[in-house]
Amino acid sequence: xxxxxxxxxxxxxxxxxxxxxxxxxxxxxxxxxxxxxxxxxxxxxxxxxxxxxxxxxxxxxxxxxxxxxxxxxxxxxxxxxxxxxxxxxxxxxxxxxxxxxxxxxxxxxxxxxxxxxx
Amino acid sequence: xxxxxxxxxxxxxxxxxxxxxxxxxxxxxxxxxxxxxxxxxxxxxxxxxxxxxxxxxxxxxxxxxxxxxxxxxxxxxxxxxxxxxxxxxxxxxxxxxxxxxxxxxxxxxx
Numbered sequence: 001x002x003x004x005x006x007x008x009x010x011x012x013x014x015x016x017x018x019x020x021x022x023x024x025x026x027x028x029x030x031x032x033x034x035x036x037x038x039x040x041x042x043x044x045x046x047x048x049x050x051x052x053x054x055x056x057x058x059x060x061x062x063x064x065x066x067x068x069x070x071x072x073x074x075x076x077x078x079x080x081x082x083x084x085x086x087x088x089x090x091x092x093x094x095x096x097x098x099x100x101x102x103x104x105x106x107x108x109x110x111x112x113x114x115x116x117x118x
Numbered sequence: 119x120x121x122x123x124x125x126x127x128x129x130x131x132x133x134x135x136x137x138x139x140x141x142x143x144x145x146x147x148x149x150x151x152x153x154x155x156x157x158x159x160x161x162x163x164x165x166x167x168x169x170x171x172x173x174x175x176x177x178x179x180x181x182x183x184x185x186x187x188x189x190x191x192x193x194x195x196x197x198x199x200x201x202x203x204x205x206x207x208x209x210x211x212x213x214x215x216x217x218x219x220x221x222x223x224x225x226x227x228x
Contacts (some may be wrong), residue, residue, distance in 0.1 A: 035217065044121070044207060044219060044220070044221045044222040045158075045164065045207050045209075045219040045222070046121075046219060047154070047209070047216065047217035047218060047219055050215075050216070050217065058162075058217045059214070059216050060216070061119055061120075061216060062119050077190060091145060092195035095164075096164060099164065100175070101152075101169050101170055101173075102150075102152040102169070102170060102211055103152055103154070103165060103209070103211040103217045104152070104169035104170065104209070105154070105156070105166060105209070106163070106166045106169070106175060107162040108164055108165075109163065110163055111137070
């Protein structure tokens with residue numbers, strides 16, 4: 001069974017940092033591209049970032065470029081999102097998702113809530 | 119990276135068909151056959167319903183279908199059922215090698 005389990009969310013002050021983790025199991029993590037997506041309370045989905053299977057190529061949404069860093073450890077089957085300079089508008093549930101085909105997301109974690117207090 | 123445009127809400131009666139549109143630009147929806155659709159219930163993670171414009175993942179009902187014309191993609195749900203009431207999001211690959219979602223559409227089954 002495919003499982004993606006996010007952790008690391010919580011309450012952080014504006015300007016602070018947080019690192020999210022996404023533990024993967026049940027599929028070949030080391031050959032899968034992975035993404036982070038977030039959803040602010042009561043709002044829609046927003047794509048944030050993507051990393052290729054080797055961890056060499058990454059891309060980011062303009063809203064987080066320069067502040068967030070996606071990375072992965074294939075030996076630990078774990079995806080990360082390092083978030084710096086956090087703002088109130090970064091408050092959201094953060095999901096990791098597997099790229100199934102061409103930026104379609106076929107498996108999702110349950111999400112982890114990040115709350116940034118101002 | 120502007121969000122794709124979806125209607126905020128659509129509704130239909132059980133047994134009817136509804137269509138949700140998703141409008142982008144030639145840099146995303148119109149430029150690639152990489153549009154996907156997601157169903158999301160409140161408090162739950164999204165579920166992939168359609169990928170690459172019109173392909174259904176294993177286990178997704180054949181009542182769900184996707185298409186695209188120019189810069190607009192569409193999700194059609196036929197034989198509407200009460201359990202289809204949810205939020206639906208479209209997504210596309212972009213020419214900047216990023217992803218982009220639509221604003222979401224709330225489907226109400228009357």
